[in-house]
Amino acid sequence: MSAQRAAGSLTDCREMKEKNPWHTPVTISITVIGVIAIVALVTVAVLQNKPVPQKYKYGIVLDAGSSHTALYIYKWPAEKDNNTGRVEQEHSCKVKGKGISSYAETPWQAGESLTECMEDAVKQVPTKRHFETPLYLGATAGMRLLHMENSVASDKVFQAVEKSLQKFPFSYQGARMLSGQEEGAFGWVTVNYLDDRLKQGLETTGALDLGGASTQISFVPKNYIISESPSNSVTFRLYGNDYNLYTHSFLCYGKDQVLRLALAHQTKSGPGEIADPCFHPGYSESKNYSVLYDSPCVSDRKPQGAPVTFHHKGEGNFQQCQEVVKNVFNFTSCKYSRCSFNGVFQPPLHGQFGAFSAYYYVMDFLNLTDTSVPLTTVKDKLAKHCATPWNQIIQQHPEIHVKYLAEYCFSGAYILTLLTEGYNFTSESYSSIKFIKKIKGSDAGWTLGYMLNLTNMIPAEAPDSPPLPHAGYVSIVTVIALLIFTLFIIFLCRFRPSSSKQPQIV
Numbered sequence: 326m327s328a329q330r331a332a333g334s335l336t337d338c339r340e341m342k343e344k345n346p347w348h349t350p351v352t353i354s355i356t357v358i359g360v361i362a363i364v365a366l367v368t369v370a371v372l373q374n375k376p377v378p379q380k381y382k383y384g385i386v387l388d389a390g391s392s393h394t395a396l397y398i399y400k401w402p403a404e405k406d407n408n409t410g411r412v413e414q415e416h417s418c419k420v421k422g423k424g425i426s427s428y429a430e431t432p433w434q435a436g437e438s439l440t441e442c443m444e445d446a447v448k449q450v451p452t453k454r455h456f457e458t459p460l461y462l463g464a465t466a467g468m469r470l471l472h473m474e475n476s477v478a479s480d481k482v483f484q485a486v487e488k489s490l491q492k493f494p495f496s497y498q499g500a501r502m503l504s505g506q507e508e509g510a511f512g513w514v515t516v517n518y519l520d521d522r523l524k525q526g527l528e529t530t531g532a533l534d535l536g537g538a539s540t541q542i543s544f545v546p547k548n549y550i551i552s553e554s555p556s557n558s559v560t561f562r563l564y565g566n567d568y569n570l571y572t573h574s575f576l577c578y579g580k581d582q583v584l585r586l587a588l589a590h591q592t593k594s595g596p597g598e599i600a601d602p603c604f605h606p607g608y609s610e611s612k613n614y615s616v617l618y619d620s621p622c623v624s625d626r627k628p629q630g631a632p633v634t635f636h637h638k639g640e641g642n643f644q645q646c647q648e649v650v651k652n653v654f655n656f657t658s659c660k661y662s663r664c665s666f667n668g669v670f671q672p673p674l675h676g677q678f679g680a681f682s683a684y685y686y687v688m689d690f691l692n693l694t695d696t697s698v699p700l701t702t703v704k705d706k707l708a709k710h711c712a713t714p715w716n717q718i719i720q721q722h723p724e725i726h727v728k729y730l731a732e733y734c735f736s737g738a739y740i741l742t743l744l745t746e747g748y749n750f751t752s753e754s755y756s757s758i759k760f761i762k763k764i765k766g767s768d769a770g771w772t773l774g775y776m777l778n779l780t781n782m783i784p785a786e787a788p789d790s791p792p793l794p795h796a797g798y799v800s801i802v803t804v805i806a807l808l809i810f811t812l813f814i815i816f817l818c819r820f821r822p823s824s825s826k827q828p829q830i831v
């Protein structure tokens with residue numbers, strides 16, 4: 326029935342055309358104008374929405390850590406400062422030498438040490454963006470310790486660093502010391518930003534950062550009020566969601582300072598020699614007492630009448646090493662409902678955790694990043710590593726720096742003790758930890774979160790999304806144009822303009 330009707334319409338159209346040919350001047354003009362209008366409409370729609378070639382903005386953050394300084398360059402599309410998941414690490418540069426706090430006696434060298442990486446940054450960032458690229462330096466536990474020890478010296482280091490950074494063509498935004506709370510909270514922001522958890526309002530991941538001089542733990546507890554210890558609470562409103570974050574930074578519990586604490590604990594038994602279960606059998610080094618105790622973390626523990634040097638000798642005994650490491654924690658006093666260690670409040674652990682910096686370096690070397698492996702197996706493997714003779718270890722890893730190599734047994738024991746005895750991870754919850762270095766190409770650490778915060782790149786409220794994506798917009802305009810075109814043809818067929826009527830022959 327409908328087919329018959331359709332066939333009928335076609336015949337009508339044909340008949341009408343025969344009676345009233347379409348190629349009259351007026352019909353041709355209207356058709357041409359109609360087609361041009363439709364083509365113009367579609368072209369404008371496509372061109373209007375065509376993505377312009379990407380232009381980027383840049384930001385630079387220097388992480389002045391206790392053991393070394395690293396420079397990170399971030400970039401994001403110029404027209405979308407406010408959108409999440411778009412800022413990514415473009416480049417990084419490891420500053421040669423030690424951290425800036427080690428230049429307390431020669432502050433100008435702290436500034437000088439940054440020059441090479443800064444010159445590298447000048448090449449990495451397009452010249453026309455230099456002047457608008459913000460440049461920040463944040464210093465962490467090394468400078469906190471120096472400030473405690475000698476605030477004049479730490480001020481001088483900052484002045485030298487500032488002088489050096491201002492020589493470069495970027496928009497210098499200042500060099501300052503981060504509080505432990507900021508360091509923990511920005512590490513948490515980085516991890517969750519890179520994982521796209523904040524914008525999507527997903528359950529967040531906790532952050533575990535192990536540095537040389539301090540260590541941070543940050544997570545959103547489940548139904549737990551942090552208010553019993555306000556100094557551990559940080560609140561954020563990000564993309565329309567409220568986060569009540571627990572964070573704590575343990576100064577002196579970075580792995581280099583804990584090694585000092587462990588050695589200091591062992592020197593009590595006999596200041597001339599330390600038979601250390603955390604170092605490999607056959608390891609033997611003469612070390613300087615003044616270097617060991619040259620830190621506010623241990624300076625009050627220096628034994629009376631200690632000789633200039635001590636003999637540091639490895640024993641390679643993981644069980645005994647764990648006992649030594651446990652001694653650096655104080656589990657006795659807690660004035661809160663619950664504590665991690667040293668009387669510090671900690672709510673029950675919750676959710677997944679990302680563990681980065683030295684957590685990753687150490688566990689990656691030991692081949693222990695797979696947390697689905699039971700904790701008992703992890704400990705067995707570590708015990709085997711610790712018991713391996715030092716000369717064998719050196720032979721097996723000629724490419725690795727000897728200082729790092731000698732400390733993996735100790736560092737592994739410290740990491741496991743910190744996680745299980747310190748933070749109370751159990752055999753089950755241990756598997757919720759992921760040892761990570763990078764997320765989607767960007768290093769895990771506080772620097773990205775710090776820059777996002779200072780540049781206001783994470784809005785408190787969810788940004789308005791465009792009503793239609795580009796493709797949807799173009800498709801709709803095209804469909805409407807085709808519809809208009811079809812209606813126009815039907816109109817031409819059925820309702821021929823009167824001016825196109827042929828003159829009647831009488």
Ligand SMILES: Nc1nc2c(ncn2[C@@H]2O[C@H](COP(=O)(O)OP(=O)(O)OP(=O)(O)O)[C@@H](O)[C@H]2O)c(=O)[nH]1
Pocket residue numbers: 389390391392393424465466467535536537538539540579580581682683686687690729
């Ligand atoms: N094995 C190994 N250790 C590393 C490497 N890079 C740094 N470390 C050590 O890992 C520890 C932590 O390093 P970072 O995370 O850079 O510490 P930091 O930022 O200098 O110190 P904080 O100011 O306490 O955060 C230090 O003891 C470093 O010496 C590496 O590539 N391999």
Ligand SMILES: [Ca+2]
Pocket residue numbers: 390391465535536537682
């Ligand atoms: Ca650090």
